[in-house]
Amino acid sequence: MTRWLPYPLVSLALCILWLLLNQAFDPASILLGALLGIVVPLLVRNLQPLGYPRLRAxxxxxxxxxxxxxxxxxxxxxxxxxxxxxxxxxxxxxxxxxxxxxxxxxxxxxxxxxxxxxxxxxxxxxxxxxxxxxxxxxxxxxxxxxxxxxxxxxxxxxxxxxxxxxxxxxxx
Known part of the structure; x- marks a missing residue:
């Protein structure tokens, strides 16, 4: 799961943001939002070499x-x-x-x-x-x-x- 979705919450947030910015909920917008939610975190995951920070408090x-x-x-x-x-x-x-x-x-x-x-x-x-x-x-x-x-x-x-x-x- 983490190989294709290294940051699942970020992927979900990107998809939702895409739908909100387009003000559309049609299948094409959902598909493009899901695609952005998968591709963008994959492209930028190497920018965080230490991994995802964990909030302890x-x-x-x-x-x-x-x-x-x-x-x-x-x-x-x-x-x-x-x-x-x-x-x-x-x-x-x-x-x-x-x-x-x-x-x-x-x-x-x-x-x-x-x-x-x-x-x-x-x-x-x-x-x-x-x-x-x-x-x-x-x-x-x-x-x-x-x-x-x-x-x-x-x-x-x-x-x-x-x-x-x-x-x-x-x-x-």
Whole structure:
């Protein structure tokens, strides 16, 4: 089954999306949607050499997405206020370093997406010396607050979601 349908949920979603976009439920549309649902995952399965990620804590994932959504909206208002009304001489734009403990590539990718979606912050790179995240903050007031926020609000839930107990160093 996994040879022809490596990601069955993705195949089903592609077929349904095709039918919704075409606003048709005739046999030709169903056949083309099923064909897309089979062919596209087969063509892109080599783009994920580590395999399909497994969410180990779905409720934590939902809480993380909700909290990140609130943070994104809050940051939109703060950045807009700074751009529209603040004196540019008062804006303290800086790079900071945040030490990371997470090593899972899917967790790091999710962390990078969450950071880059938040206005006012940009993930720059992971520095090899000490495994640190280089982060640019548009208006930095308290560096320790940023470090604590990234570590507790984002990194800890992502470790719980993506990393196994063996990778975290916890007893199995």
């Amino acid at each position: 779905p409720l934590t994932f939902i809480r993380l997405i909700g909290m990140a959504g609130v943070e994104i909206v809050r940051s939109c208002f703060n950045v807009s206020r700074i751009i529209l009304f603040a004196d540019y001489n008062q804006v303290n734009s800086q790079f900071i370093r945040i030490p990371l403990t997470m090593t899972d590539p899917y967790g790091l990718a999710m962390l990078s997406c969450l950071i880059n979606m938040t206005p006012g912050t940009v993930w720059v790179e992971i520095l090899e010396d000490g495994y640190q995240l280089s982060l640019h903050v548009f208006d930095l007031h308290d560096e320790q607050w940023w470090i604590d926020t990234i570590k507790t609000r984002y990194e800890q839930p992502l470790i719980e979601i993506f990393e196994t107990e063996a990778a975290r160093g916890d007893p199995a």
